[in-house]
Amino acid sequence: MNYGHGTGHGVGYYLYVHEGPTGISVYRKAPFAHGMVVSNGKYIKFQEPGYYKEGHFGIRIENLIMCVEKGDNLSFINLTLCPYDRNLINLTMCTKEEIDFINVYHKRCYDELSPILEQKND
Secondary structure, three states, X not given: OOOOOOEOOEOOOOOOOOOOOOOEEOOEOOOOOOOOEEEOXXXXXXXXXXXXXXXXXXXXXXXXXXXXXXXXXXXXXXXXXXOOOHHHOOHHHOOHHHHHHHHHHHHHHHHHHHHHOOOOOX
Protein backbone atom coordinates (compact mmCIF):
# COMPACT_ATOMS: atom_id res chain seq x y z
CA MET A 1 0.00 0.00 0.00
CA ASN A 2 2.99 2.31 0.51
CA TYR A 3 5.25 1.18 -2.33
CA GLY A 4 7.41 4.17 -3.25
CA HIS A 5 8.69 3.01 -6.65
CA GLY A 6 7.25 2.67 -10.13
CA THR A 7 6.86 -0.85 -11.43
CA GLY A 8 6.69 -1.31 -15.14
CA HIS A 9 6.84 2.46 -15.55
CA GLY A 10 7.14 4.41 -18.76
CA VAL A 11 10.45 5.74 -20.00
CA GLY A 12 10.86 9.48 -20.23
CA TYR A 13 10.59 11.21 -23.58
CA TYR A 14 11.41 14.46 -21.80
CA LEU A 15 13.93 12.83 -19.42
CA TYR A 16 11.24 12.15 -16.84
CA VAL A 17 11.96 8.59 -15.73
CA HIS A 18 8.41 7.64 -14.71
CA GLU A 19 6.67 9.16 -17.70
CA GLY A 20 3.28 7.80 -18.74
CA PRO A 21 0.90 7.19 -20.14
CA THR A 22 1.04 3.62 -18.87
CA GLY A 23 2.66 1.63 -16.11
CA ILE A 24 1.79 -0.88 -13.45
CA SER A 25 0.54 1.44 -10.75
CA VAL A 26 -2.66 2.62 -9.11
CA TYR A 27 -1.85 6.02 -10.64
CA ARG A 28 -1.54 4.84 -14.25
CA LYS A 29 -4.83 3.83 -15.85
CA ALA A 30 -3.90 3.82 -19.58
CA PRO A 31 -3.86 0.31 -21.06
CA PHE A 32 -0.74 -1.08 -22.69
CA ALA A 33 -0.61 -0.77 -26.48
CA HIS A 34 1.70 -1.95 -29.26
CA GLY A 35 4.94 0.04 -29.32
CA MET A 36 4.90 1.29 -25.72
CA VAL A 37 8.24 1.02 -23.92
CA VAL A 38 8.31 0.44 -20.17
CA SER A 39 10.70 -0.85 -17.57
CA ASN A 40 10.33 -4.45 -16.48
CA GLY A 41 10.27 -3.36 -12.86
CA LYS A 42 9.80 -6.21 -10.42
CA TYR A 43 9.76 -9.05 -12.93
CA ILE A 44 12.22 -10.85 -10.71
CA LYS A 45 13.28 -9.87 -7.23
CA PHE A 46 16.91 -8.99 -7.97
CA GLN A 47 15.94 -6.16 -10.30
CA GLU A 48 14.22 -3.67 -7.99
CA PRO A 49 14.38 -1.84 -5.75
CA GLY A 50 18.17 -2.16 -5.82
CA TYR A 51 20.18 0.22 -3.69
CA TYR A 52 19.07 3.72 -2.76
CA LYS A 53 20.94 6.35 -0.79
CA GLU A 54 18.17 8.65 0.36
CA GLY A 55 18.48 12.15 -1.05
CA HIS A 56 21.37 11.16 -3.31
CA PHE A 57 20.92 8.40 -5.89
CA GLY A 58 19.60 4.97 -6.69
CA ILE A 59 20.99 2.00 -8.58
CA ARG A 60 18.82 -0.71 -10.10
CA ILE A 61 19.13 -3.64 -12.41
CA GLU A 62 16.27 -2.85 -14.73
CA ASN A 63 15.70 -3.52 -18.42
CA LEU A 64 13.43 -1.90 -20.96
CA ILE A 65 10.74 -3.91 -22.71
CA MET A 66 8.42 -3.05 -25.58
CA CYS A 67 4.78 -4.03 -25.83
CA VAL A 68 4.07 -5.90 -29.09
CA GLU A 69 1.07 -7.58 -30.66
CA LYS A 70 1.25 -11.36 -30.57
CA GLY A 71 -1.79 -12.71 -32.37
CA ASP A 72 -4.85 -11.43 -30.56
CA ASN A 73 -2.84 -10.65 -27.42
CA LEU A 74 -0.13 -8.29 -26.28
CA SER A 75 3.28 -9.47 -25.16
CA PHE A 76 6.64 -7.90 -24.33
CA ILE A 77 10.05 -8.15 -25.96
CA ASN A 78 13.26 -7.21 -24.19
CA LEU A 79 15.04 -4.20 -25.73
CA THR A 80 18.00 -3.96 -23.35
CA LEU A 81 21.07 -6.05 -24.07
CA CYS A 82 23.62 -5.36 -21.35
CA PRO A 83 24.83 -8.19 -19.11
CA TYR A 84 24.17 -7.86 -15.39
CA ASP A 85 27.15 -7.50 -13.08
CA ARG A 86 26.87 -10.78 -11.19
CA ASN A 87 28.83 -9.24 -8.30
CA LEU A 88 25.71 -7.19 -7.57
CA ILE A 89 23.43 -10.24 -7.36
CA ASN A 90 23.29 -12.50 -4.33
CA LEU A 91 22.50 -15.73 -6.18
CA THR A 92 21.81 -17.56 -2.91
CA MET A 93 18.66 -15.41 -2.64
CA CYS A 94 17.46 -16.31 -6.15
CA THR A 95 15.23 -19.17 -7.16
CA LYS A 96 16.26 -21.64 -9.86
CA GLU A 97 13.81 -19.89 -12.22
CA GLU A 98 15.49 -16.53 -11.56
CA ILE A 99 18.99 -17.96 -12.10
CA ASP A 100 17.79 -19.59 -15.33
CA PHE A 101 16.38 -16.20 -16.40
CA ILE A 102 19.79 -14.56 -15.79
CA ASN A 103 21.62 -17.30 -17.70
CA VAL A 104 19.25 -17.18 -20.70
CA TYR A 105 19.47 -13.38 -20.74
CA HIS A 106 23.30 -13.45 -20.59
CA LYS A 107 23.42 -16.00 -23.42
CA ARG A 108 21.19 -13.77 -25.55
CA CYS A 109 23.44 -10.76 -24.79
CA TYR A 110 26.51 -12.75 -25.81
CA ASP A 111 24.93 -14.27 -28.93
CA GLU A 112 23.64 -10.93 -30.23
CA LEU A 113 26.45 -8.61 -29.15
CA SER A 114 29.65 -10.63 -29.54
CA PRO A 115 29.58 -10.63 -33.38
CA ILE A 116 29.55 -6.83 -33.48
CA LEU A 117 32.15 -6.23 -30.77
CA GLU A 118 35.82 -6.18 -31.62
CA GLN A 119 38.28 -7.86 -29.33
CA LYS A 120 40.98 -5.43 -28.25
CA ASN A 121 44.28 -6.84 -27.03
CA ASP A 122 46.32 -4.19 -25.20
